[in-house]
Amino acid sequence: xxxxxxxxxxxxxxxxxxxxxxxxxxxxxxxxxxxxxxxxxxxxxxxxxxxxxxxxxxxxxxxxxxxxxxxxxxxxxxxxxxxxxxxxxxxxxxxxxxxxxxxxxxxxxxxxxxxxxxxxxxxxxxxxxxxxxxxxxxxxxxxxxxxxxxxxxxxxxxxxxxxxxxxxxxxxxxxxxxxxxxxxxxxxxxxxxxxxxxxxxxxxxxxxxxxxxxxxx
Amino acid sequence: xxxxxxxxxxxxxxxxxxxxxxxxxxxxxxxxxxxxxxxxxxxxxxxxxxxxxxxxxxxxxxxxxxxxxxxxxxxxxxxxxxxxxxxxxxxxxxxxxxxxxxxxxxxxxxxxxxxxxxxxxxxxxxxxxxxxxxxxxxxxxxxxxxxxxxxxxxxxxxxxxxxxxxxxxxxxxxxxxxxxxxxxxxxxxxxxxxxxxxxxxxxxxxxxxxxxxxxxx
Amino acid sequence: xxxxxxxxxxxxxxxxxxxxxxxxxxxxxxxxxxxxxxxxxxxxxxxxxxxxxxxxxxxxxxxxxxxxxxxxxxxxxxxxxxxxxxxxxxxxxxxxxxxxxxxxxxxxxxxxxxxxxxxxxxxxxxxxxxxxxxxxxxxxxxxxxxxxxxxxxxxxxxxxxxxxxxxxxxxxxxxxxxxxxxxxxxxxxxxxxxxxxxxxxxxxxxxxxxxxxxxxx
Amino acid sequence: xxxxxxxxxxxxxxxxxxxxxxxxxxxxxxxxxxxxxxxxxxxxxxxxxxxxxxxxxxxxxxxxxxxxxxxxxxxxxxxxxxxxxxxxxxxxxxxxxxxxxxxxxxxxxxxxxxxxxxxxxxxxxxxxxxxxxxxxxxxxxxxxxxxxxxxxxxxxxxxxxxxxxxxxxxxxxxxxxxxxxxxxxxxxxxxxxxxxxxxxxxxxxxxxxxxxxxxxx
DNA sequence: CATGAATGAGCATTCATTCAT
DNA sequence: GATGAATGAATGCTCATTCAT
Numbered sequence: 063x064x065x066x067x068x069x070x071x072x073x074x075x076x077x078x079x080x081x082x083x084x085x086x087x088x089x090x091x092x093x094x095x096x097x098x099x100x101x102x103x104x105x106x107x108x109x110x111x112x113x114x115x116x117x118x119x120x121x122x123x124x125x126x127x128x129x130x131x132x133x134x135x136x137x138x139x140x141x142x143x144x145x146x147x148x149x150x151x152x153x154x155x156x157x158x159x160x161x162x163x164x165x166x167x168x169x170x171x172x173x174x175x176x177x178x179x180x181x182x183x184x185x186x187x188x189x190x191x192x193x194x195x196x197x198x199x200x201x202x203x204x205x206x207x208x209x210x211x212x213x214x215x216x217x218x219x220x221x222x223x224x225x226x227x228x229x230x231x232x233x234x235x236x237x238x239x240x241x242x243x244x245x246x247x248x249x250x251x252x253x254x255x256x257x258x259x260x261x262x263x264x265x266x267x268x269x270x271x272x273x274x275x276x277x278x279x
Numbered sequence: 280x281x282x283x284x285x286x287x288x289x290x291x292x293x294x295x296x297x298x299x300x301x302x303x304x305x306x307x308x309x310x311x312x313x314x315x316x317x318x319x320x321x322x323x324x325x326x327x328x329x330x331x332x333x334x335x336x337x338x339x340x341x342x343x344x345x346x347x348x349x350x351x352x353x354x355x356x357x358x359x360x361x362x363x364x365x366x367x368x369x370x371x372x373x374x375x376x377x378x379x380x381x382x383x384x385x386x387x388x389x390x391x392x393x394x395x396x397x398x399x400x401x402x403x404x405x406x407x408x409x410x411x412x413x414x415x416x417x418x419x420x421x422x423x424x425x426x427x428x429x430x431x432x433x434x435x436x437x438x439x440x441x442x443x444x445x446x447x448x449x450x451x452x453x454x455x456x457x458x459x460x461x462x463x464x465x466x467x468x469x470x471x472x473x474x475x476x477x478x479x480x481x482x483x484x485x486x487x488x489x490x491x492x493x494x495x496x
Numbered sequence: 497x498x499x500x501x502x503x504x505x506x507x508x509x510x511x512x513x514x515x516x517x518x519x520x521x522x523x524x525x526x527x528x529x530x531x532x533x534x535x536x537x538x539x540x541x542x543x544x545x546x547x548x549x550x551x552x553x554x555x556x557x558x559x560x561x562x563x564x565x566x567x568x569x570x571x572x573x574x575x576x577x578x579x580x581x582x583x584x585x586x587x588x589x590x591x592x593x594x595x596x597x598x599x600x601x602x603x604x605x606x607x608x609x610x611x612x613x614x615x616x617x618x619x620x621x622x623x624x625x626x627x628x629x630x631x632x633x634x635x636x637x638x639x640x641x642x643x644x645x646x647x648x649x650x651x652x653x654x655x656x657x658x659x660x661x662x663x664x665x666x667x668x669x670x671x672x673x674x675x676x677x678x679x680x681x682x683x684x685x686x687x688x689x690x691x692x693x694x695x696x697x698x699x700x701x702x703x704x705x706x707x708x709x710x711x712x713x
Numbered sequence: 714x715x716x717x718x719x720x721x722x723x724x725x726x727x728x729x730x731x732x733x734x735x736x737x738x739x740x741x742x743x744x745x746x747x748x749x750x751x752x753x754x755x756x757x758x759x760x761x762x763x764x765x766x767x768x769x770x771x772x773x774x775x776x777x778x779x780x781x782x783x784x785x786x787x788x789x790x791x792x793x794x795x796x797x798x799x800x801x802x803x804x805x806x807x808x809x810x811x812x813x814x815x816x817x818x819x820x821x822x823x824x825x826x827x828x829x830x831x832x833x834x835x836x837x838x839x840x841x842x843x844x845x846x847x848x849x850x851x852x853x854x855x856x857x858x859x860x861x862x863x864x865x866x867x868x869x870x871x872x873x874x875x876x877x878x879x880x881x882x883x884x885x886x887x888x889x890x891x892x893x894x895x896x897x898x899x900x901x902x903x904x905x906x907x908x909x910x911x912x913x914x915x916x917x918x919x920x921x922x923x924x925x926x927x928x929x930x
Numbered sequence: 931c932a933t934g935a936a937t938g939a940g941c942a943t944t945c946a947t948t949c950a951t
Numbered sequence: 952g953a954t955g956a957a958t959g960a961a962t963g964c965t966c967a968t969t970c971a972t
Binding site: 081083115116122 | 953
């Protein structure tokens with residue numbers, strides 16, 4: 063296990079060691095950050111909502127920004143965890159012979175995660191442009207890792223003629239764009255609209271499949 | 280001309296009547312809002328950057344939020360303006376016989392606009408979740424208007440077999456997702472990366488075309 | 497005519513030379529000062545209410561305090577004017593043989609004035625403690641003048657046995673206290689109560705008359 | 714003990730639980746409010762005078778107006794406390810057989826209180842016209858309570874022929890007017906003048922006694 | 931004369947953070 | 952570990968006043 067993986071595992075496990083008060087603080091902060099934004103949320107407000115003293119927040123998190131990172135980092139880590147599988151080749155052969163199967167599984171799997179962590183991911187998306195630390199965390203530990211894995215995957219399916227010949231990063235971009243475009247529209251922009259989830263997910267996958275269709279598909 | 284169109288025209292023209300100091304305030308505010316976010320930007324900071332007294336800001340914009348709206352509203356209006364064409368059928372027959380032509384024109388056209396108004400659109404995207412007024416402005420005057428036009432468009436191309444049979448809103452969502460996913464990745468997320476714009480734009484269009492291919496395409 | 501009287505006459509006449517805008521400013525300022533107090537009223541508010549530009553106020557009155565004085569001083573002058581009669585002895589013999597007659601006339605006369613200038617007198621009472629200029633104006637030009645006249649009056653009626661022997665200033669104090677106590681209660685503290693003005697005025701006069709009764713009354 | 718009495722007791726006791734800094738804030742605020750008026754006094758000024766940080770004021774009093782109420786309300790309550798005696802009849806029979814005795818005791822008693830709380834009462838009188846909350850507090854909890862008690866008292870002395878037959882409210886008004894007229898003139902309007910307190914108080918009482926004299930007095 | 935844009939000091943209030951208890 | 956009083960800089964906004972037009 064590399065040093066990098068260790069960090070991610072730590073991030074993932076971090077949540078378990080929280081005291082009761084800490085959990086209340088985190089929950090309250092997530093709620094407020096998601097609703098009004100990080101900058102527009104005051105620590106006193108979080109303290110009040112969490113039912114703790116103002117000082118208690120700063121006992122656990124040196125600064126307000128530390129609190130933000132403590133919220134966002136583990137979710138970021140857990141979000142990419144499934145893509146960071148050591149022997150991905152094996153997985154592919156066994157589980158997803160078709161790119162379509164993989165796509166469907168990914169959509170399914172990350173959708174569950176996204177729904178469970180909706181507010182935190184909202185915060186992440188909102189704050190990433192304004193916090194270099196966050197961006198760094200994201201780029202180095204997450205984006206790169208995922209991209210490397212996906213590149214291998216894409217090449218694997220391209221080799222088998224399932225995906226059109228095209229730079230892997232373009233394939234990845236368009237796939238992600240379509241999937242996350244759907245999830246964001248569905249759960250963040252118009253969550254209260256009347257969606258036929260099954261059909262819409264299927265259409266999205268078909269759209270990607272046709273859009274990227276290779277010679278043998 | 281309907282009442283709604285009038286409003287949008289007003290928003291668009293609004294920008295021209297600005298005094299010199301007002302322009303400086305707007306420019307400085309855009310810069311700061313885009314860089315640090317609306318909430319994290321102070322009015323004193325904007326004043327300093329604009330080289331005006333802090334009171335001057337509030338003479339022109341009653342509140343900080345008014346300033347935000349004064350920045351974002353006209354750009355929003357001008358962004359959708361080209362889609363709000365009265366006799367769209369005529370336009371389609373004459374100019375874009377193929378859906379692909381339309382797509383290409385749209386990508387081209389809105390890309391220019393997006394590049395010119397990058398920071399303001401960034402602000403809009405960042406702040407829309409936190410300001411009901413903004414959301415309302417967006418939904419009623421913009422989203423609805425565009426969606427209605429696009430629905431007609433999609434049905435037009437579906438009737439001619441160029442687009443797969445599928446609810447128009449799904450087609451619109453996937454088209455937008457792909458185009459804006461590209462523009463956002465290109466100009467907002469990784470602007471400093473080494474992009475081959477021509478090729479990437481072409482790939483995006485092809486991706487959409489195949490993804491939505493109808494029986495006669 | 498002394499120098500002092502000149503000043504008072506000037507104050508009294510001052511009001512006639514006002515331009516239309518000036519009158520509007522004065523009226524608006526009186527309204528606002530009376531309602532919210534001098535300090536809590538902003539010049540911009542007065543300008544808005546008067547329908548003039550903010551700068552116009554300062555063209556006529558160099559400062560906000562000048563405006564206050566311009567409002568309060570003439571009313572103050574006109575309030576004491578009737579007491580400043582040169583040959584008061586004559587007046588007394590002819591018009592008010594009894595102290596009671598004088599009292600009744602005074603109450604009647606000043607009541608009318610008070611009602612007409614209620615808001616301005618309210619402002620005067622409110623602001624006198626905080627503005628040395630106002631206090632000076634009041635003490636030197638008004639209080640002293642009235643007191644001197646009243647002393648003569650009291651001594652006149654004391655000599656005729658109508659008023660108890662007692663320092664004149666005590667007589668004056670108690671008379672004023674009773675009369676203005678009534679007027680203030682009636683028109684400022686409980687104006688909306690259901691008063692029987694005739695009876696209450698009569699009771700007040702009787703109270704004073706008995707309270708100050710001399711040997712021959 | 715009724716609910717209303719409880720509230721007043723609370724107001725009276727409130728002062729005792731103040732922290733050291735709170736006391737300093739109150740003292741400084743009273744000084745400044747009395748000197749320049751509530752509106753013309755800034756919180757930063759109070760903080761400086763009290764030797765505390767400006768934020769400290771707002772930790773204890775949510776707004777500047779809260780601070781005003783915290784100053785004025787308890788004094789108001791303690792001012793009327795002595796009049797709110799449960800078995801007032803008993804008190805009258807035992808202590809003050811003559812109305813004159815009662816008057817003298819009241820003047821004595823409230824004079825001490827007034828002198829001790831001069832600045833606060835000044836603030837109260839100044840601000841009552843501009844703060845509905847204050848007016849409400851005064852009217853409901855104070856004015857009414859006192860008036861009811863005094864009505865009983867007046868009727869008691871009228872029954873014994875010591876006071877002229879006249880509506881109780883007129884008697885109360887004139888008595889108060891005379892007593893507070895004296896106290897206000899003595900301690901607020903001309904405090905620096907050379908007063909013979911004993912004689913002046915006696916004259917005031919005699920004035921009231923004669924002014925209200927009944928058949929048997 | 932009248933205007934209203936411009937000013938910058940000042941306003942009440944909030945902020946993240948500290949620290950003695 | 953938890954508290955909450957205390958801080959003082961910073962916040963969005965208002966103020967009385969000036970001055971070029």
